[in-house]
Amino acid sequence: MSLLLSQALYDELRQHGVETYPYECCGIMLGKAVGEGLRVESLIRAGNTRTDSAHNRYNIAPQELIKAQREARTAGLDIIGFYHSHPDHPAQWSQTDFAEAHWFGCAYVITAVDHGHPTATNSFLLSGTSEEDKQFLQQPIAVE
Template identity: 45%
Template sequence: MAIELPQQQIERIREHGQETYPNECCGVLLGKEQDGRKVVLEILPLKNARDDSPRNRFLILPEDILHSDREARRRGLEIVGFYHSHPDHPARPSEFDREHAWPWYTYLILAVEKGHPKELTAWLLSDGRSFFPEEMRIAGDGNTKQISSTPSGSSSAATL
């Protein structure tokens, strides 16, 4: 499966990561599953509800997920994934990410270095509780651009 999103939504994620630095940002990806891929049409930036360690953890409250799901349904969409940032750390899933992730959903991770958004990667959690890379594509003006699936220093994720 691949995930496809417009450049505008990528920029919104990058801005959210920059705004919340040095804390992690988080949000929901809204879209549809079409022809074997997830198509992101909107994002919902959310407040990181983590009080004890927001610099290296994020928390989306259950009521925020319920609100996001209702909003998605109202728009004829569904939740297809989540995003969050890793301030001053690589855009790779942490053990904490793995322990709290759900299968099927896409997890976009944005590296933010010294306040500047850098690498964005896409991941899926297998039923066996391991993350694996998900192909990421930029959609726009009827054209789709496939992104390299080899991030810096790794061969295990799609990257922007």
């Protein structure tokens, strides 16, 4: 199941990481499941509420998630994933990313931002039905 998004949204997602460097950015992706993929229609930038370790952790406030759910519903879309950056660290999920991922069927996108410049961007689909069997699957990104 691929993650499908326009060049403009892909660039916006990566730019967000540049703007918040050396801290992690985070955001929510709205869209729809289509055929064999998830199509991103819009991005919602979220504030990183982690004050203890914002350079290598992120948290999206529950109020922002509720607001995003309402916005998605109004637009006829769904929350299909989340994104964040890894300042000076690879675009691979960490144990913390995995432990804090709970939205099954959603994409988790990570952009590496090395010395203020975006490098790799990867997506991981959270698969499973419970905390016991959840796993991240590498998800291809198709930029259109």
